[in-house]
Amino acid sequence: FKLKGSRSNRDAYGTILKLNLIDGRMLSRQLQTTNGYGSQSDDRLHFGLGPSAAIKSVEVLWPSGLKQS
Secondary structure, X not given: OEOOOOOXXXXXXXXXXXXXXXXXXXXXXXXXXXXXXXXXXXXXXOOOOOOOOOEEEEEEEOOOOOEXX
């Protein structure tokens, strides 16, 4: 997922992304500035679904407090 903020910050740092999978599991990631190797940061959030076939829903929790589904 590649996020762009509008209220909190344009780079969307601090945003939490939650995936609800069809097998009942929930995965979440927070976009941080220090998530790369050797001082390089990737501003995309990557999820591996494992044995799950699909995503049921996506929830975005922005640093401003706004929630999107």
